[in-house]
Amino acid sequence: MLRYINSLITNIQQNPKKLFLIDGFGAILSTFMLGVILVQFEALFGIPSSALYILAIIPLFFILYDIYSFKQKYSKTGVLLKGIAILNLLYCCISFGFAVYHFHLITYIGWLYILIEITIILLLAFIEFKTGRKL
DSSP: OHHHHHHHHHHHHTSTTHHHHHHHHHHHHHHHIIIIIHHHTHHHHOOOHHHHHHHHHHHHHHHHHHHHHHHSOGGGHHHHHHHHHHHHHHHHHHHHHHHHHTTTTOOHHHHHHHHHHHHHHHHHHHHHHHHHHHO
16 A cells, blocks of 8 residues: 555656645535535434534635645645645544534444545645655
């Protein structure tokens, strides 16, 4: 797995701005999943819709950040990648905080969704940090 990640990082470093596109697509997907799909199946996931809407709004700002960052000069890419990585880490903390706060309501499927989303975002943030440092 680590070998695959290092290979992926090497590939991305040739065009690091692709990370903003990947991050933006992930933010769109998170917004849709949290604000539309999971709300429709609140009983299945156990996450209250009020929490889902709050969590769905945050990635909308990430989309704007990613678009802005993608259009910036290459010389700023490293700093901007570290910025979105920090925002992603904060989002993971907020998501986990909401999950802990609503611990008694969330089903096993809800926890599975939260943990998978956090894992993917953490992996992306790691790649963004590593790539940002090398630029």
